[in-house]
Amino acid sequence: MLEHDVEREFKIYATLADLHIGNKAISPEEYKYQLKHGVIHKLEQLRFLDGIIICGDTTHYQISLNSEYSNVLSWFISKLIKIGKKHGAFIRIIKGTRSHDLEQLESLRHYEDDDEIDFKIINTKCVEVIDGYRYGYIPEECIDEKPNKYYSEFYDMKNDYFDLIFGHGTVKECQFFEQESENITSKAPLIDTDRLMRVCRGPISFGHIHTPTNIKDKFFYIGSCLRTCHGEEHDKGWNVVCYVKKSGLYRVDKIVNEYTFNFNTLKLDNMFISQNDVDNIIIYIENYIEKYKTDRLSIKVNCVEERDNILKIQVLKKYLANDKRITSTFKILTEQAYERDMEIENNKITKPYLAKGLDIVQQIQLWALDKRSIRLDEKDIRRFITADTLNRKGV
Numbered sequence: 001m002l003e004h005d006v007e008r009e010f011k012i013y014a015t016l017a018d019l020h021i022g023n024k025a026i027s028p029e030e031y032k033y034q035l036k037h038g039v040i041h042k043l044e045q046l047r048f049l050d051g052i053i054i055c056g057d058t059t060h061y062q063i064s065l066n067s068e069y070s071n072v073l074s075w076f077i078s079k080l081i082k083i084g085k086k087h088g089a090f091i092r093i094i095k096g097t098r099s100h101d102l103e104q105l106e107s108l109r110h111y112e113d114d115d116e117i118d119f120k121i122i123n124t125k126c127v128e129v130i131d132g133y134r135y136g137y138i139p140e141e142c143i144d145e146k147p148n149k150y151y152s153e154f155y156d157m158k159n160d161y162f163d164l165i166f167g168h169g170t171v172k173e174c175q176f177f178e179q180e181s182e183n184i185t186s187k188a189p190l191i192d193t194d195r196l197m198r199v200c201r202g203p204i205s206f207g208h209i210h211t212p213t214n215i216k217d218k219f220f221y222i223g224s225c226l227r228t229c230h231g232e233e234h235d236k237g238w239n240v241v242c243y244v245k246k247s248g249l250y251r252v253d254k255i256v257n258e259y260t261f262n263f264n265t266l267k268l269d270n271m272f273i274s275q276n277d278v279d280n281i282i283i284y285i286e287n288y289i290e291k292y293k294t295d296r297l298s299i300k301v302n303c304v305e306e307r308d309n310i311l312k313i314q315v316l317k318k319y320l321a322n323d324k325r326i327t328s329t330f331k332i333l334t335e336q337a338y339e340r341d342m343e344i345e346n347n348k349i350t351k352p353y354l355a356k357g358l359d360i361v362q363q364i365q366l367w368a369l370d371k372r373s374i375r376l377d378e379k380d381i382r383r384f385i386t387a388d389t390l391n392r393k394g395v
Contacts (some may be wrong), residue, residue: 017207018224028068038257055207056096056168138167
């Protein structure tokens with residue numbers, strides 16, 4: 001008897017998101033290596049598996065059929081197909097952001113004709129029942145009508161109508177969340193997590209936000225499988241979801257991909273540039289790369305416009321240009337402008353949100369979600385943070 005023929009009270013699902021195959025920050029060979037060891041080999045170790053769901057942004061931008069990235073995509077999906085057939089698991093690939101997935105998922109639709117695997121591309125919202133389990137799928141779509149009306153078959157259902165929901169897009173709690181190359185698509189609606197959580201008995205898994213995020217232990221942003229840019233120092237990987245239909249109990253576990261690249265950011269200020277000669281600066285950078293096992297380094301230099309500094313910067317630029325692992329930006333300012341820049345930089349909480357017209361509570365909520373993946377309630381903030389403590393903290 002095969003493992004998937006064993007009668008069980010639980011189901012196991014592998015949820016992935018935001019693979020962004022085709023992002024040139026990683027070569028095709030590096031993509032394949034990281035996916036092979038961080039995803040495929042780990043999937044192959046699962047004893048039970050009932051579904052594999054990719055929750056959007058499988059690709060990054062348009063991939064030419066002549067591109068090696070196209071071969072990576074084909075190889076990866078074929079591996080998932082093989083694993084799905086072994087376990088009798090279904091595979092669903094949900095369309096993500098229009099600027100990423102485009103219409104490229106159509107090239108995979110021929111797998112839907114394979115009688116040995118239950119494979120589907122999901123381009124529009126839909127409900128599906130498999131073996132008595134009700135699943136909801138919500139890709140990111142550009143709509144003209146009001147979200148409440150468009151998603152009525154989700155929002156207006158009775159409590160616990162769905163067993164699980166999978167999707168891609170922005171939810172109201174993360175509408176101000178900013179990440180590299182990701183923005184809310186025009187006409188893409190905000191998803192109401194409260195209404196989805198009411199109608200779903202089990203967990204809800206979404207793609208789009210690259211930072212793994214947990215909202216009320218019910219809604220989960222899976223996070224991206226690989227690290228393709230700076231500013232995402234958190235663990236990368238995918239989730240395993242265990243769901244017991246009889247009791248409604250579930251568990252969501254993060255499977256960390258240890259084979260991703262390290263993208264680090266190194267900031268060099270005016271004092272460091274002024275007090276060190278070029279040789280010492282270069283040695284410091286090389287030691288930093290070795291110490292933190294850095295694969296991709298972004299160097300940000302911010303210094304005062306002085307003759308010695310300018311000469312050092314010119315030599316440093318020539319050196320850095322020869323190392324493809326390194327990108328660099330230089331800000332050379334007057335002394336007054338530099339001091340103003342540092343004052344803003346030191347105001348770490350409010351800086352990203354000042355232009356959004358938010359009050360201090362909203363700023364702290366967004367900062368906590370952005371930097372710590374913590375969702376704070378307004379009452380908790382007001383209980384522990386007073387005007388006096390905010391002033392002492394320089395907020």
